[in-house]
Amino acid sequence: MKKYRFYIAWMSESDSNCGEENGINTQKDLISEYIKGNESVDTWVFECENEEMAYLLGYKEAFFMNYTAQDSFSVVEEIK
Numbered sequence: 001m002k003k004y005r006f007y008i009a010w011m012s013e014s015d016s017n018c019g020e021e022n023g024i025n026t027q028k029d030l031i032s033e034y035i036k037g038n039e040s041v042d043t044w045v046f047e048c049e050n051e052e053m054a055y056l057l058g059y060k061e062a063f064f065m066n067y068t069a070q071d072s073f074s075v076v077e078e079i080k
Contacts, residue, residue, distance in 0.1 A: 006058025
């Protein structure tokens with residue numbers, strides 16, 4: 001088993017983010033140094049077999065927090 005961190009955030013200035021600027025304009029912004037301390041980014045850590053499973057588990061959690069695919073960015077990073 002490997003450990004993965006799933007990141008998700010509303011796109012900056014999107015309708016779901018109430019038009020507010022949060023610095024999240026691309027998926028790369030989610031795994032940059034910028035996100036440290038950024039309250040707009042939600043993260044979960046999963047221990048699972050592969051990255052695909054980490055995405056599925058992350059999407060499940062995000063669903064319960066009312067994230068929508070059209071207004072958010074998400075990415076998975078393996079924790080080494």
